[in-house]
Amino acid sequence: MPVEDRVLPVTVADVEAAAQLLEPVIRRTPVVRSRALSDLLGGPVYLKCENQQRAGSFKIRGAYTRMARLSDEEKARGVVAASAGNHAQGVALAARLLGIESRVYMPVGAPLPKLDATRGYGAEVVLTGSTVDECLSSALAHAESSGAVMIHPFDHPDVVAGQGTIALELLEQQPEVKTVLVSTGGGGLLAGVATVIKARRPDIRVIGVQAQTAAAYPPSLAAGKPESLPSMSTMADGIAVGRPGDVPFTIVDNLVDEVVTVDEETISRALILMLERQKLLIEPAGAVAVAALLGGQLEIETPALAVLSGGNVDPLLLMRLIRHGLASSGRYLRLQVRVPDSPGSLAALLMRLATTDANVMEVEHVRTGPHTPVNEVEVALWLETRGPAHCEQVVADLTAAGYQPQRD
Incomplete structure (x- = not known):
């Protein structure tokens, strides 16, 4: 059924009216090109930077x-x-x-x-x-x-209309776009974006992206109605919603091409990529759309655009996420190595590591344990490396030197 013939809770006219209301209030956030993502996908990839919106996200x-x-x-x-x-x-x-x-x-x-x-x-x-x-x-x-x-965070026509104003902007800023990826919790943002795009440019593919461990939309879409998740656990707290809203679900079910999920490791990698290569601070919920581009499981037609929905991240969480992201991308290596329980053994191990150019960040020296022989000690090591290839080189070098390193 053509988009214009469907009776949905929000229309593009509603979004246009919201845009007039919001004009003196919000920022028109920029769309920037990502060279790293463009190289990865083999075509132009752009980012809609709602992390730079007033109050740090699209929610205003x-x-x-x-x-x-x-x-x-x-x-x-x-x-x-x-x-x-x-x-x-x-x-x-x-x-x-x-x-x-x-x-x-x-x-x-x-x-x-x-x-x-x-x-x-x-x-x-x-x-x-x-x-x-x-x-x-x-x-x-x-x-x-x-x-x-x-004031519901996503389950009201006015809220959906307001969120949809993002799509009015991005279509003007990047009219050649072929695929738009949107982070998704309750569905207000995804529904608003889809309302505009499918009315004005039905050829554009709209993809919702959820955290794999907090993804209520895939089972709900399969059931044909909003379903509640029994539990959730994700670093992306901004989209940790256990049940889709009735209003956005109706729109998503009718207009959105696909809803996909991404795991926590890929979300971490996306956040680190945005920090390192794009110089953009985004929160985990804002990184899931980028994570979908990194997963390698989607066929993405370019030019593509990912909405960075927010940048409000706790500095303490950011430190943990950076470490987690570096580990998942091969920049950190954790090893367990057994050495003889004799003077100089630990020093010899560390000297050997020094020749590999791996930076030792933490050392845990365990002298006793249920699985440790009486004449050996177990050494747990956190190493900073230059990437996956360097990790393999470190492990190979220790093995060649007679150690039996076990990756944790």
Whole structure:
């Protein structure tokens, strides 16, 4: 059925109206070319940098659109929201701009910078539960008891329309694009982008990307209705949503070409690639669209464009992610090596490693253990290398020297 004949919750006209409303409020974020990704795919790849949007993500677009359309009576009652951080900041900023009181429920483990930013915009923050879904339950209960207006992070036509304004921009900025990849949690961003693209350029392939361990869309699309995940676990907290929204699901089911998943290792690699090669700081949820390009499992027609949905990352998490990403890309090597329990054995091992040009970062010397012979000690090593080939060289050199290194 042609796009124009389908009755969907949001139309391109709704998105165009949202764009007029948002014009004095948001930034028109840049589209930049990635040489590294272009070389990898053999054709032009571009990045839509919503990590540079106000409040650090695309969420201000949907939050402001929804809240600006409230009646004076609704505004007077205040608003309530639930979020892992990005929607929280979008709602808090929109509330400040519109003079509305706001309360936001956030998971107990929400990153400190996101908490501080949300409070800094003037919102009252309440920590509850460990997931966005638990926060949503608390926010809905507060809305019912207090009369505050619930500003859902993705399940409302105005929110979807606001998020879709990204697609209006990217089609003007890169009209030759053939494939658009969008990070996906509850589906508001993906639905908004698909609404515009399939109305204006139905030839463009739209792909949603989810974290493999928090992917509610594939089973929901297979079932033909939103389904809840029994559990989730992903570093990409911004898209850790256990059930698609009813409004975005209808649009995604009708308009999106494919929803794929990426694993945690590939998300880490994508984040490191953006830092090293693109000089862009993005959060894990913002990296999943790039991760889909790195996985090598998709046939991508270029020019392609990935939406970097946000850049609000906890510095402590960033340090762990950098280390994890370096390890998954072969820049770190962890080895277990047994050496004789005699003076000089550890020094000899380290001297041998020095000849390989591997940088020893950590050494753990285990003298006793249930599987360690009485006349040997086990040495655990973290090494910094120049990449996978160098890792293989280090292992081969230690083996040639008589050691029996075991990769961890």
